[in-house]
Amino acid sequence: MNAEFIFVGTEILLGNILNTNAQFLSEQCAALGISCYYQTVVGDNKDRITKTFLQAWDRSDIVIFSGGLGPTEDDLTKETVAEALDLPMVMDKKAMDSIREFFARRGLEMPPINEKQAYVPQGSKVLYNANGTAPGIICEKDGKMAILLPGPGNELMPMFENDVRPYLSSKSDTVIVSKMVKMCGIGESAVDARIRDLTEESSNPTVAPYAKTGEVHVRVTAKAPTEKEASKLIKPVVRELKNRFGPYIYTTEEDVTLEKACVDLLISNHLTVSTVESCTGGLVAGRLINVPGVSEVLKLCYVTYSNKAKRKMLGIKKAILEKHTAVSRQVCEDMLKGAAFINKADVVLAVTGLAGPDGGTEEIPVGTVFIGCSVKGKITVEKYNFSGNRSKIRENAVAYSLVLLRRCVLEYFSEVTFGSEGQ
Amino acid sequence: MNAEFIFVGTEILLGNILNTNAQFLSEQCAALGISCYYQTVVGDNKDRITKTFLQAWDRSDIVIFSGGLGPTEDDLTKETVAEALDLPMVMDKKAMDSIREFFARRGLEMPPINEKQAYVPQGSKVLYNANGTAPGIICEKDGKMAILLPGPGNELMPMFENDVRPYLSSKSDTVIVSKMVKMCGIGESAVDARIRDLTEESSNPTVAPYAKTGEVHVRVTAKAPTEKEASKLIKPVVRELKNRFGPYIYTTEEDVTLEKACVDLLISNHLTVSTVESCTGGLVAGRLINVPGVSEVLKLCYVTYSNKAKRKMLGIKKAILEKHTAVSRQVCEDMLKGAAFINKADVVLAVTGLAGPDGGTEEIPVGTVFIGCSVKGKITVEKYNFSGNRSKIRENAVAYSLVLLRRCVLEYFSEVTFGSEGQ
Numbered sequence: 001m002n003a004e005f006i007f008v009g010t011e012i013l014l015g016n017i018l019n020t021n022a023q024f025l026s027e028q029c030a031a032l033g034i035s036c037y038y039q040t041v042v043g044d045n046k047d048r049i050t051k052t053f054l055q056a057w058d059r060s061d062i063v064i065f066s067g068g069l070g071p072t073e074d075d076l077t078k079e080t081v082a083e084a085l086d087l088p089m090v091m092d093k094k095a096m097d098s099i100r101e102f103f104a105r106r107g108l109e110m111p112p113i114n115e116k117q118a119y120v121p122q123g124s125k126v127l128y129n130a131n132g133t134a135p136g137i138i139c140e141k142d143g144k145m146a147i148l149l150p151g152p153g154n155e156l157m158p159m160f161e162n163d164v165r166p167y168l169s170s171k172s173d174t175v176i177v178s179k180m181v182k183m184c185g186i187g188e189s190a191v192d193a194r195i196r197d198l199t200e201e202s203s204n205p206t207v208a209p210y211a212k213t214g215e216v217h218v219r220v221t222a223k224a225p226t227e228k229e230a231s232k233l234i235k236p237v238v239r240e241l242k243n244r245f246g247p248y249i250y251t252t253e254e255d256v257t258l259e260k261a262c263v264d265l266l267i268s269n270h271l272t273v274s275t276v277e278s279c280t281g282g283l284v285a286g287r288l289i290n291v292p293g294v295s296e297v298l299k300l301c302y303v304t305y306s307n308k309a310k311r312k313m314l315g316i317k318k319a320i321l322e323k324h325t326a327v328s329r330q331v332c333e334d335m336l337k338g339a340a341f342i343n344k345a346d347v348v349l350a351v352t353g354l355a356g357p358d359g360g361t362e363e364i365p366v367g368t369v370f371i372g373c374s375v376k377g378k379i380t381v382e383k384y385n386f387s388g389n390r391s392k393i394r395e396n397a398v399a400y401s402l403v404l405l406r407r408c409v410l411e412y413f414s415e416v417t418f419g420s421e422g423q
Numbered sequence: 424m425n426a427e428f429i430f431v432g433t434e435i436l437l438g439n440i441l442n443t444n445a446q447f448l449s450e451q452c453a454a455l456g457i458s459c460y461y462q463t464v465v466g467d468n469k470d471r472i473t474k475t476f477l478q479a480w481d482r483s484d485i486v487i488f489s490g491g492l493g494p495t496e497d498d499l500t501k502e503t504v505a506e507a508l509d510l511p512m513v514m515d516k517k518a519m520d521s522i523r524e525f526f527a528r529r530g531l532e533m534p535p536i537n538e539k540q541a542y543v544p545q546g547s548k549v550l551y552n553a554n555g556t557a558p559g560i561i562c563e564k565d566g567k568m569a570i571l572l573p574g575p576g577n578e579l580m581p582m583f584e585n586d587v588r589p590y591l592s593s594k595s596d597t598v599i600v601s602k603m604v605k606m607c608g609i610g611e612s613a614v615d616a617r618i619r620d621l622t623e624e625s626s627n628p629t630v631a632p633y634a635k636t637g638e639v640h641v642r643v644t645a646k647a648p649t650e651k652e653a654s655k656l657i658k659p660v661v662r663e664l665k666n667r668f669g670p671y672i673y674t675t676e677e678d679v680t681l682e683k684a685c686v687d688l689l690i691s692n693h694l695t696v697s698t699v700e701s702c703t704g705g706l707v708a709g710r711l712i713n714v715p716g717v718s719e720v721l722k723l724c725y726v727t728y729s730n731k732a733k734r735k736m737l738g739i740k741k742a743i744l745e746k747h748t749a750v751s752r753q754v755c756e757d758m759l760k761g762a763a764f765i766n767k768a769d770v771v772l773a774v775t776g777l778a779g780p781d782g783g784t785e786e787i788p789v790g791t792v793f794i795g796c797s798v799k800g801k802i803t804v805e806k807y808n809f810s811g812n813r814s815k816i817r818e819n820a821v822a823y824s825l826v827l828l829r830r831c832v833l834e835y836f837s838e839v840t841f842g843s844e845g846q
Contacts, residue, residue, distance in 0.1 A: 011633070016633045026435070040464075154811050283705060300735060306721060390715070
């Protein structure tokens, strides 16, 4: 089966929004074993949507739309597809009720304009939207499928996961099973080099690496007539990856993020944690707080951006700051010690660096970041040189802080040792 | 003139990377007054690249490619376009030198495989690449243009800004001038309703609103034979927007962000600032620290996620937390008072809320957030009900914290009053 995506919205063509749905749908379809050869973005224009749809309908088995399902006159996707497939529009009572309910939950009456959203092409499967007013739609005709999804990511993504994915799986005579092996603390090229035999030679399961900031994910995907057989194909490859990469792998679960793995590691070792941040200014704490259960272990955290804050809060001496500057191994160490002392946290993460754009020198160029982690008093400080602009440098610093936290806790408690495969 | 974009790369179709070039090129072309009706993503496949290119060449004046200019056999863009336009490939000596130099600067010899990158379609304009090995290419034929740019954003973006933008401007007999009017503290629908006459009736300049989290941006764009004339067309519309929206407008400068406007406001009023965050966990501080000059005013900031941290750091009484719960007006106020007292900051921002996914009740549903701002002891606390998932709720809370900071400082110092246009 092959699919193609059509993203409808003048706001995408104008660069108003970043099309994150494209990456999401691409990754989802790849994981389902559905090939995708084309993606098109088209504006809110009936003629152009029709042309784009007919071309896609002609050359692909599945056409997935995102956007253009809103209540206004500019929202044309549903009507255009229905007309192209020669299907009349009919009112779906359950959709109407669900839209009314959406407003009622907010103490509002449904505005008349939203009635339009309850109309669907005759015979289509309706996907009720828990997070918005536009229902999704699946039309089948001539052995092909048109799948219409709402544009906002927080509506499209859960709808895909809850309704579209099971539906597409059920349509296929083969079952796709896929497993994501997520690693950190090892560079993309080191991973690439060590799995080239797997990525190049194996076609079922396929093995594909995905680089993320501070992480490398490797997806293993197998097709087979049954789930059991597909899982059986995957198992030895995942085992082989575990042999090759050992402690660099932090999870093989799809929905476990690096911060979740860190928080789970802290919880299972009964460790409290605190952060003290300079250039990342709260973003490390912010990522830990992505994990709903973090309150169990997270102690007070600090943002000590100025030298004054470092001195006042952490008791770092003026002479040390003047001699070494704030971006130094010494100050990073003192940040750890200061926070550990006042906060009595088992684990402390400290970040101090130069995110730029100004202030770089020969010795301390922009992108220099010291990240430190203290586990029960055992201190590790690493120096990094990140490239990119201010926000890219900070994003890297945040990711590598989590990588370091994980490494230090594992080394302390599990006597695991990590090689020097680079970051 | 109209343009269309073709993004070449199987890694985009697999969801391996987020296509940020798309948003960049879209925004750049919109600012140049170039209309864009289609964007297509296609894999590294000669037949499909050819078909996509010929369709685009047929219906558009300018076709801009991103990707497929690398040294490997999979990189096909240049050869495919040359063949489709019936242009022979010739070696460009300056490109060859520049690639050799790229390697030499890194102490390396140029690998033979990279020689391929110095070949260009005959007669094309070559854009030398300071940040990578692939030169960009502009081919003109039959009054149309094909512009081939490298895929990595850190190569494409400077090449567009330095070479392509001036080239496209020179091709146009009109000059485009555009101004972004950025507002906060007023809702998208309120802005839409109050500028409908401008968006619907005016075609030169055009007026277009863009909704961002917590903000609304309105772009005013005019075309004229000279820059002076275009600027003259824009001026009265910007003035009119200023009349209509007054204090809601925080800047008319393209590169000024909301956090920059907040920091500038603090600096110009000689105010120090501190944050104390619960559910946003450092992200408000993180956004203020986006602004390079913030160290002048930013005092120590805290992340007090747990009740224990709130009690310890801010002296909030256990009885208060038990009676009102952490997500309450009372606790938000106490967070402000606690932080102002220990920190002696002129301005304090405090955020406490329930980002979910669990823990919601009838009285305090998920999405309830209290944001407080104290300016020289004058306290304002607002209650918000944000929708979406955990990360969306937190993103909203961060944005509205900045909006509240700006409003409170302006109300205190400038006796400006804001209406109740909603957020």
